[in-house]
Amino acid sequence: MNYIAHIRESDKQIQTVEEHLLEAKRLAESYGEKIGVKYLAGLAGLLHDLGKYTTEFREYILEAVNNPDSSLKRGSVDHSTFGGKLLYELFHTGEKLDPYKAIMAEVVGNTIISHHSYLQDFLSPDLNSNYLNRVRDKELVEFEETKKQFFEHVMTENDFYKYVDKAVSELKDFLTKEQSKSYEEKLMFLTKFIFSALIDADRTNTRLFEENKTDEFSCTAGELFEIYYERLLSKINAFKMKTDANSHINILRSKMSEQCDKFAEKPSGIYTLSIPTGGGKTLASLRYALKHATLYNKKHIIYIVPYTTIIEQNAEEVRSILKDNVHILEHHSNVIEDTNEDDENQDGLMNEKQKLKLARDNWDSPIIFTTMVQFLNTFYAKGSRNIRRLHNVSESVIIFDEIQKVPVSCISLFNQAVNFLKTYCHASIILCTATQPALDFVEHKLDVDADAEIVENLDQVIKAFKRVEIVDKATEATFNNEKLAHFIDEKLKEVQSVLVILNTKSVVKKLYELLKVKQQEIPIFHLSTSMCAAHRNKILKEVRLHLHAGKQIICISTQLIEAGVDVSFDCVIRSLAGLDSIAQAAGRCNRHGEKEIQSVYIIDHEEENLDYLKEIKVGKQVSKKILIDIRHDHSKYGGDILSTQALNKYFKELYTEFENDLNYFIPKLKKNMTELLTETKRRYSYHEAYCRNKEKKGLPLFLVNSYRTAAEQFHVIDDLTTSVIVPFEEGKEIIADLNSNGSIEDLTQLLRKAQYYTINLYHYELEQLDKQDGLISYLDGRIIALKEGAYSGEFGLDLENDSELGFTIF
Known part of the structure; x- marks a missing residue:
């Protein structure tokens, strides 16, 4: 019997479970290898769809494809619990637990059971363990059969245990690095990284199968960065030939640019670039980034700015200098709302919703321009679309432009994420601003390197x-x-x-x-x-x-x-x-x-x-x-x-x-985000309350963090906003194209273009526009657009919904 992972829409070709698991494993390994967790990530890829080795799932997917109107399509067949349950059963039960194997089962198991939604709480504020409810307590009728099929067709038991041993060895190495950080903090970031690798591996392999591709060509970033660096130097030399090259300001800019070039030879770390406003920091930082990326084999250069306003300006400037319109990605906002996504009952099928999910949105470009909101969302917000990008932030040069704009409530979270990128992810970080904030003044300090400032004689330069x-x-x-x-x-x-x-x-x-x-x-x-x-x-x-x-x-x-x-x-x-x-x-x-x-x-x-x-x-x-x-x-x-x-x-x-407020305090829980994410079995914790309430010795887990709750409570800005496409110029064509039944690649390009034509609306604004019939939704409500009357050519959003769309300035 062929057990089915996916059925291609175009020709009804079947991808077997064995093929999908092994290919997802290979991709996940390549992502995990970047930070030394090849086998931990690979294990997640290997087991994530184990539950598709069931008659129930096979009958469900065949019925859904052959009879699209069948009620089966609306049902849910749980296939994501099986892999997590296997790890729990093999490595988290019995009297003599190996703590490292048990922790491995918790970390990897959580990513597996969550890959259609978001990481589960090990212990939630209501004193329940969603993780244990799934891997320990849930009855899975065909569980024994899935194990038999897996060990017969995917990997032998002997090879599987050897593979697990390699994963556990990686876990030990990971936990012994950076002694100043708690195990809970390390494991939180490790879990998120593996989850990112799994989500991207699963979606990428599924998309390649749907597009009938065995693999896809990807440019070598190193070669590109060498070419870019030469083009940048040519542009800088051209500046020197201009009539105003010897002006006071331009001489200062040139000196600071050269200092960035020299500084790029230093090992990766967290550094500051305090070029005064108007000092040419975009090109100076690009000079550092390209040279450092070439010398230290970085895969990405990521510019993170406070507002969407300057993304296009900076990206256009960089494009014109580097002469490349293909490999520079602008990520303004999430056009698709997926924070409440749980699409397990759609897996294996292909429809517009699944195409949205599979659209490339994983920051796999050599140069990326995005916002602080998107950076923080990648680490902390709910939604698999956000966290999918996390693994691609490793092995990068990351330039935070106007670093002083980090929202106050997110400072500790920002510092912890950046420290993780420096210590584990081989990233080099530049904090770029004329007004450096005191990020080492807070409790969770930023691990800024000694002699971090790139600009020499800074006080004199400022004067x-x-x-x-x-x-x-x-x-x-x-x-x-x-x-x-x-x-x-x-x-x-x-x-x-x-x-x-x-x-x-x-x-x-x-x-x-x-x-x-x-x-x-x-x-x-x-x-x-x-x-x-x-x-x-x-x-x-x-x-x-x-x-x-x-x-x-x-x-x-x-x-x-x-x-x-x-x-x-x-x-x-x-x-x-x-x-x-x-x-x-x-x-x-x-x-x-x-x-x-x-x-x-x-x-x-x-x-x-x-x-x-x-x-x-x-x-x-x-x-x-x-x-x-x-x-x-x-x-x-x-x-x-x-x-x-x-x-x-x-x-x-x-x-x-x-x-x-620096640790992102959540009033209704009377806790901050750092506590939820790195909780221990200490006094006054949820775990202590659990022990009192359940009259038990304790939760039989090493981890007691509330990952899902933390993500649900996280919003970079105080009020949750929704991205809405507006009918301004080309935005009208984009909105019209949303009705077409294009390929995944067509949809990917459409969504990228749509970012230029979106605004973020607060809940009360959405409600008001909805009452005034100013909104229209597409693709099962996953994308929302403004009707033409709700957008003014003079002011933008028009809550009165009576404007005429024309471009009038004065």
């Missing part, structure tokens, strides 16, 4: 780069929009261009509307996160054209314009916020030193409601104290609000203020 003067208006009086509009009018008598950055979208929109009435002659531009990336970038191109032509212009924006957007205004007005935001705003003024020292005005805007923007609110309060200190004593902090002393003071006070 030499001074192009603006910060003018404190915030401690004098408050501003409203009327007063601010008048102030802008006054400035326009002195300068050609004014950029105003405010803290809330609503105040930005009101000021924009007010200025449109008052200023009929001067072009006024509006930017906010209510617009998709393609929309914002189109406006930014218009802004740059006006700036380059030297025309008068006003731009009103939220903080999205601050982090790395390459624009240079004569004058910047910034609503009071954290010092890091003020520094970034200053970087949009006289960016290239085109003029003498220009002014950046700090105001306190009384109409902004920051009650739901706690980080901005607290940052504003801390900044105001420092401004008052300087007003009272001009020599304080070197007399400069953006001095190293002032910034150190700012970050320490900010993190002290948020001391209870």
Whole structure:
């Protein structure tokens, strides 16, 4: 009898269980080998679909294919529990347990039983063990038959036990590395890595079978990086031939770029690159990354930025220099919502939902641009689509652009993930910003290397780069929009261009509307996160054209314009916020030193409601104290609000203020994420409560972590948002194409394009749009799009749902 893993849609060809298990094992081994866990990952691949060796699954899949309308298709045949149960039975029962084999069974077994959803809790807040419920307590009628088939057709018992011994040896080596970390923390990251390897191996092999490919060609990253490095050096040499090459700013940029090149020869580690704003850090960091990747055989270069706004700008700049449109991936957002995915009852079949699951979304490109949200989601958020990427973050050069924008609540989680990447994953990490945060000031410190700073004589460089003067208006009086509009009018008598950055979208929109009435002659531009990336970038191109032509212009924006957007205004007005935001705003003024020292005005805007923007609110309060200190004593902090002393003071006070939030505290559980993920059998733990409640000696497990609960509670931003495709320009064609029945590859390309045309909506916004009939869903509700009337060419999202889609700027 042929036991079936998958049936191909196009020709009804069968992939046997034996073929799928051995091919998934091979792929998982290749992913695990990167960090020395080849056999642990391979074991997960080898056993993940063991439950398909059953008559029940065979009859289910044949019936579902031959009779698509059959009720069987809607039923669920559990095939993911079998492999986890086998490991538990063989290595976690009996009087004389080998603790390492038992831990191996827990780690690998959890990944196997979870591969259609997300990692299970070993012990949950309601004092249940979903893991034990599956591997110990669940009755599996054909369990003995699956074991017989496995040992006859996939791997002999003797070879299997030898394979397990190799996996256990890897586990011991993994746990003895880095003595300062707890076993629980190590095992948490190990479990996530193996889970990532399994998810990607399973989906990749299934996709290759569906596309009728035995394997797929992948470029050699090392060869590409050598070519890229030569092209980058050619571009840098071309800069030296320009007429302004010997300007003060360009000489400084050139020196820092050369320092990055030299520093790249050092071994991988965690380093800081504190190039002042406008110092050319994108190309300087790329120079480091390409040389280091070539010397140390890295497979990926990953740029992680705070906002989607600058992904396309930076990626386009890099593409133009490296002359490659194929191997550079931009990952803006998750277009597909899969946090509640559990598709076991669909496995083996092929439909639009399965095509979405199999679409390539695993960060397998040589160069990747993505956001901090996506990076943190990869490690901590629920959804197999997120964690699938994790193994590809290993063996990488990772550049965190504007590192100060790590959300305060995620700092400990961020530090732990980056430390894991450094210690176990052979990654080299660059923390890139003009305002380095005090990430070693918190409890879970970042393992930054000694002599970590790449830029030499940093204090002198910062002084030499001074192009603006910060003018404190915030401690004098408050501003409203009327007063601010008048102030802008006054400035326009002195300068050609004014950029105003405010803290809330609503105040930005009101000021924009007010200025449109008052200023009929001067072009006024509006930017906010209510617009998709393609929309914002189109406006930014218009802004740059006006700036380059030297025309008068006003731009009103939220903080999205601050982090790395390459624009240079004569004058910047910034609503009071954290010092890091003020520094970034200053970087949009006289960016290239085109003029003498220009002014950046700090105001306190009384109409902004920051009650739901706690980080901005607290940052504003801390900044105001420092401004008052300087007003009272001009020599304080070197007399400069953006001095190293002032910034150190700012970050320490900010993190002290948020001391209870740094570990991602979950109020309803009265625990933080680090506890849920690395829990031990200590006092006041869930385990102690379990022992009291169950009147037992204890849970018969070595691990008692709550992986699933932690993932369900994790959101990088406070309120969960949903990505929605908008009908802006090409977005309309993308939405129309969602109805077509294309291949997995077609869908992969469509989803990648769709990222430029998405915005993130809060729950209340979705509800309001739904009531107004402003939404439409596709592919069983997995993808949501806005109807045309709900998106404005001027403001983006229109909750009134009465806009006409046209591109009007002023």
